[in-house]
Amino acid sequence: MSSPKRPEAAQAYWQENLRLMLILLAIWFFISFGCGILFVEQLNAIQFFGFPLGFWFAQQGSIFGFLGLIAFYVWKMNQLDRKHDFHED
Amino acid sequence: MDTQTLIYLFVGATFALYIGIAIYTRAGSTSEYYVASKGVHPVLNGMATGADWMSAASFISMAGIISFVGLDGSVYLMGWTGGYVLLAMCLAPYLRKFGKFTVPDFIGARYYSSTARLVAVICVIFISFTYVAGQMRGVGIVFSRYLEVDINTGVIIGMAIVFFYSVLGGMKGITYTQVAQYCVMMFAYMVPAIFLSMMLTGNPIPQLGFGSTVLGSDTYLLDKLNGLGTELGFNIYTDGTKSTIDVFFITMALMVGTAGLPHVIVRFFTTPTVRDARKSAAWALLFIAILYTTAPALAAFARTNLLTSIPGVSYAEVPSWFKTWEKAGLVAWLDKNDDGKIQYGPGAPFAGAPTFDKAPGEHGERQVTNAPTPAATELYVDRDIMVLANPEIANLPGWVVALIAAGGLAAALSTAAGLLLVISTSISHDLLKSTLMPKISEKQELLAARVAAAVAVVVAGIFGIYPPAFVAQVVAFAFGLAAASFFPAIVLGIFSKRANKQGAIAGMIVGLTFTFAYIVYFKFINPSLDNAQHWWFGISPEGIGTLGMIFNVIVTYVVSMITAPPPAQIQELIEDIRIPRGAGAAIAH
Numbered sequence: 001m002s003s004p005k006r007p008e009a010a011q012a013y014w015q016e017n018l019r020l021m022l023i024l025l026a027i028w029f030f031i032s033f034g035c036g037i038l039f040v041e042q043l044n045a046i047q048f049f050g051f052p053l054g055f056w057f058a059q060q061g062s063i064f065g066f067l068g069l070i071a072f073y074v075w076k077m078n079q080l081d082r083k084h085d086f087h088e089d
Numbered sequence: 090m091d092t093q094t095l096i097y098l099f100v101g102a103t104f105a106l107y108i109g110i111a112i113y114t115r116a117g118s119t120s121e122y123y124v125a126s127k128g129v130h131p132v133l134n135g136m137a138t139g140a141d142w143m144s145a146a147s148f149i150s151m152a153g154i155i156s157f158v159g160l161d162g163s164v165y166l167m168g169w170t171g172g173y174v175l176l177a178m179c180l181a182p183y184l185r186k187f188g189k190f191t192v193p194d195f196i197g198a199r200y201y202s203s204t205a206r207l208v209a210v211i212c213v214i215f216i217s218f219t220y221v222a223g224q225m226r227g228v229g230i231v232f233s234r235y236l237e238v239d240i241n242t243g244v245i246i247g248m249a250i251v252f253f254y255s256v257l258g259g260m261k262g263i264t265y266t267q268v269a270q271y272c273v274m275m276f277a278y279m280v281p282a283i284f285l286s287m288m289l290t291g292n293p294i295p296q297l298g299f300g301s302t303v304l305g306s307d308t309y310l311l312d313k314l315n316g317l318g319t320e321l322g323f324n325i326y327t328d329g330t331k332s333t334i335d336v337f338f339i340t341m342a343l344m345v346g347t348a349g350l351p352h353v354i355v356r357f358f359t360t361p362t363v364r365d366a367r368k369s370a371a372w373a374l375l376f377i378a379i380l381y382t383t384a385p386a387l388a389a390f391a392r393t394n395l396l397t398s399i400p401g402v403s404y405a406e407v408p409s410w411f412k413t414w415e416k417a418g419l420v421a422w423l424d425k426n427d428d429g430k431i432q433y434g435p436g437a438p439f440a441g442a443p444t445f446d447k448a449p450g451e452h453g454e455r456q457v458t459n460a461p462t463p464a465a466t467e468l469y470v471d472r473d474i475m476v477l478a479n480p481e482i483a484n485l486p487g488w489v490v491a492l493i494a495a496g497g498l499a500a501a502l503s504t505a506a507g508l509l510l511v512i513s514t515s516i517s518h519d520l521l522k523s524t525l526m527p528k529i530s531e532k533q534e535l536l537a538a539r540v541a542a543a544v545a546v547v548v549a550g551i552f553g554i555y556p557p558a559f560v561a562q563v564v565a566f567a568f569g570l571a572a573a574s575f576f577p578a579i580v581l582g583i584f585s586k587r588a589n590k591q592g593a594i595a596g597m598i599v600g601l602t603f604t605f606a607y608i609v610y611f612k613f614i615n616p617s618l619d620n621a622q623h624w625w626f627g628i629s630p631e632g633i634g635t636l637g638m639i640f641n642v643i644v645t646y647v648v649s650m651i652t653a654p655p656p657a658q659i660q661e662l663i664e665d666i667r668i669p670r671g672a673g674a675a676i677a678h
Contacts (some may be wrong), residue, residue, distance in 0.1 A: 014667050023176050028174045037336050042634045044327060050300035051307035055327040058163035059385040060296065063170045063378050070177045070371040077367060086668045088362045
């Protein structure tokens, strides 16, 4: 195992990576544990198309959200790799 | 052709396909056997992960469970998909960069300790065996329902197929058979769902039909379902009955457990680059989400069909699917008030699963010999028929029934194969090569892997034929233990440079022991106390892995802080896995 050649760049890359990850995980927590569990009763009072909103988040919305989060993460990380010149090939 | 012939044809054709793929992609080296030479395209890896992940339980049972519990069923939907977010962001890219073959490899190297590796190996084997026993049973059940052989013969046929392609093909063979299995099972799941959605709402996309109005009226499907249920005395479908804290903890345990399950993690060792590992997590979730967003729709459709076509109907006039599944023993009716009509309501009509008398009852129904309960309900419905009976309910032709049989087998076989590979790898690579006999050659290691896989298939088959009474109850084990043991050790190993050997070992042991003890206490030692009054903070054994994980993290942190930090080369290793460049091909060893 070789240590990264440019420690400052590695540090900056890692900090940005952490920030992105924490923001995305906060959204992850909000749409599933927040909307689908903790506030499900309050949200169920709101009608969203044919669904009570809380129920929709718990059974469909959160899954669509997870997909969006990973897709965004993949796209953003590829950018980050290039920006800091840590991309492969 | 009649339906039975079609079933033999479909199942036979898919088996031939899997075996063909296994022969074509057989593994010649340990790298091919363990991680398919790290040459799997991210889209294909995503599909394989999907098949690996979605078991007989996801395919057959999940929609049925949701159908009966409504909102409370969301724990499975969120729990079994949300874990992929954690996998994609916290584990997959870093473990791929690390570049070896197994989870214990990582734990052993990162915590510079063969003790830590051994603890990890024991967890891997225990978790995987727990899981695989249920899969073999699933194979047997599908066989017995559709192919008119008994469950044991079914298990043996299933063993022979899995044996063939996992022993021969290793990870490479399994990956490409799983891709085929994914296609078979998704096709089988979606066709009846699309037809049911059109039948009930006129919308061909089940995810949208779920939120549409019922065909020929202005009422939303879910409102109609809530109304039908309330009339019969059931809880409101879109409201929960479980306590919020329990739902929270179960969902978290399932999510974290998903991200910590070794047969899922190892799939991310097979991609060519770190970038592909991330991409492949996204594809995996997409392929899984297709089934997981259809399941709740299917659950609502099936529930609506059940509640509109059965309660209050006299036995002489029930739809034909009712009698088909009564014959199979999955539906039963006990005429408590002697009016010849089927009363349906909350509670169970009699204790346990139905046992039938030889002589038919007064109305020609199969007479049940179980002792009736005081509840007014007269109907027993096995949850699995909510998926299995759909083709008949939707009046679909025989080939769709055949498709469901092939799909159920694909779901069970693909998961079983993935688990067996993990078990064989743990024994040949982690236990023999890395711990007990480091001098064996690659050829011997490969042979050991194959022998271990063969033994594991046989053991799994025996569990399938003689299921330990607790098989159904120990699924909580697999997730809870994965959540309480691996997940914190791996994540802390990547994100903290301070976490050291002593901390990780202590943390894993505490998390594991606590979770294990809590589940064993409530499930086996004192099952009569297994209710919310006696649970800690109202957390059920299904959700206790979350607390185990929290304990693991705290113990790891505290012990790491009071002992020496990891040596310099480990700090370098951590810095190295944090950046993607230089992942390269599989590291020879």
